[in-house]
Amino acid sequence: MRYARPETSTEASRLLATEPGLARVLAGGTDLLVQLKAGMTEPDLIVDIKGLPGIAGITREAGGFRIGAAVPNQAMGEDKALVAAWPGVVEAASLIGSTQVQGRATIIGNLCNASPAGDSVPALAAADAVARISGPNGERDVPALDVAVSPGKTRLAKGEFVTSIFLPARPANSGDAYLRFIPRTEMDIAVCSAGVNLVLDASGTITAARVALGAVAPVVLLVEAAAAAIIGSKLDDAALARLAKAAEAACRPISDKRGTIEFRTEVAGVLARRAATIAYARARAAK
Amino acid sequence: MSAIAVTTTVNGDPVQFLTDPGETLLDVLRYKLNLMGAKEGCGTGDCGSCTVTLNGRIVCSCLVLGAEVDGAEIGTIEGLADGPNLHPLQQAFIDHAALQCGICTPGILVASKTLLDRNPDPSEEEIRYWLAGNLCRCTGYDKIIRAVQAAAATMRGA
Numbered sequence A: 001m002r003y004a005r006p007e008t009s010t011e012a013s014r015l016l017a018t019e020p021g022l023a024r025v026l027a028g029g030t031d032l033l034v035q036l037k038a039g040m041t042e043p044d045l046i047v048d049i050k051g052l053p054g055i056a057g058i059t060r061e062a063g064g065f066r067i068g069a070a071v072p073n074q075a076m077g078e079d080k081a082l083v084a085a086w087p088g089v090v091e092a093a094s095l096i097g098s099t100q101v102q103g104r105a106t107i108i109g110n111l112c113n114a115s116p117a118g119d120s121v122p123a124l125a126a127a128d129a130v131a132r133i134s135g136p137n138g139e140r141d142v143p144a145l146d147v148a149v150s151p152g153k154t155r156l157a158k159g160e161f162v163t164s165i166f167l168p169a170r171p172a173n174s175g176d177a178y179l180r181f182i183p184r185t186e187m188d189i190a191v192c193s194a195g196v197n198l199v200l201d202a203s204g205t206i207t208a209a210r211v212a213l214g215a216v217a218p219v220v221l222l223v224e225a226a227a228a229a230i231i232g233s234k235l236d237d238a239a240l241a242r243l244a245k246a247a248e249a250a251c252r253p254i255s256d257k258r259g260t261i262e263f264r265t266e267v268a269g270v271l272a273r274r275a276a277t278i279a280y281a282r283a284r285a286a287k
Numbered sequence B: 001m002s003a004i005a006v007t008t009t010v011n012g013d014p015v016q017f018l019t020d021p022g023e024t025l026l027d028v029l030r031y032k033l034n035l036m037g038a039k040e041g042c043g044t045g046d047c048g049s050c051t052v053t054l055n056g057r058i059v060c061s062c063l064v065l066g067a068e069v070d071g072a073e074i075g076t077i078e079g080l081a082d083g084p085n086l087h088p089l090q091q092a093f094i095d096h097a098a099l100q101c102g103i104c105t106p107g108i109l110v111a112s113k114t115l116l117d118r119n120p121d122p123s124e125e126e127i128r129y130w131l132a133g134n135l136c137r138c139t140g141y142d143k144i145i146r147a148v149q150a151a152a153a154t155m156r157g158a
Helices: A008-017 A030-040 A073-078 A080-085 A087-094 A108-113 A120-126 A226-232 A237-250 A261-285 B024-030 B088-095 B105-118 B124-130 B142-157
Strands: A002-004 A025-027 A043-047 A059-060 A066-067 A130-135 A138-143 A148-150 A163-166 A174-181 A192-200 A204-215 B004-010 B013-019 B051-056 B058-062 B072-075
Touching: A008 A025, A008 A043, A008 A130, A025 A030, A066 A080, A066 A087, A066 A261, A073 A080, A073 A087, A080 A087, A087 A108, A087 A120, A087 A174, A087 A192, A087 A261, A108 A120, A108 A163, A120 A204, A130 B142, A148 B088, A148 B142, A174 A261, A204 A226, A204 A237, A204 A261, A226 A237, B013 B024, B024 B051, B051 B105, B058 B105, B088 B105, B088 B142, B105 B124, B105 B142, B124 B142
Parallel strands: A002 A043, A025 A043, B004 B072
Antiparallel strands: A059 A066, A066 A163, A130 A138, A130 A163, A174 A192, A192 A204, B004 B013, B051 B058, B051 B072
């Protein structure tokens, strides 16, 4: 195994694209080093992207935020403007692992690990976040929701890697939230989860909504029917009941040691309802 | 496999070492730099016994490659005491019997130090969440929490 620390994204893409064996990208390493230790992956080349310019920073862009691929989740929680604008995304990122893991793990690693239970992914999908991909043919932007195609598999071609995530500017009266169910209080994998992002008008009527569910399908789901169920409402009890029903209807989970199909389906509805209630309160409180 | 030359800072001292691409920072610290305080418990980032600081953040050194730390600043348990004078956290752990076998202790002390650097007066809940990634199979945690609280009080008064 060889180790490379390129200084430009062009060089990183070239290294990844021309490696005849297996090449793996290293940012925070909290998934990759565990896989190495377990013998689950035996790369010929590790490309450490932390030396690329701008990769370790959170920058303001077009009223939104661009989060580099080497930004540890802990740094997201330290950025007050980011926390104020996207509290749901930050709380999702902050739930991943221990304090030690928080100091290294990244949301882009979480996204590219392509687990349906990745905590930051439903929040990013609800936020309509965009992943910037660098590759041999230059850069392209794709919705964060579309990066994973199945458990452990991404849409990235050989030589491509995600360099940043963009969270768009917030309209007035908007808010987001993320909730997961785990049987412990911390450091566990979501049994199921929900991210909700809402925009209200001045009277409190929901004008736009995005509802995403985690760990209830092979990939994170964006549930348009659940959003439609609450748009035009003030999130009254009837709207919340419609939301939960639509969320349940979208679930196609598996039964495993962490939860059954029936449990995940019911809890997905509950979490969607509760996350929407928190997002609504935040949107009402927002300027 | 070619060795990689790394220049870094450990506990304030400049350090150079050669590492193989797959070698972890934990193994570098223990077997190349002879800093045996950080322990390998699980080797997969679950137990926290290998906790060190990397550019001011705590990390599991078993989940860091030695090659990654070129130009970084690393802090280990060996840098906590000031010469012969124990850090207030170390003294509090002794006074409160917050350790038994001691395997987890270096990691817990390094993690607790970064908590108190950020928050001089953490609540019990904040201490428990901050240290959730440091497993102790002896004490039941209660004495650890009390020791951290006592050290925090000492440091606030100092």
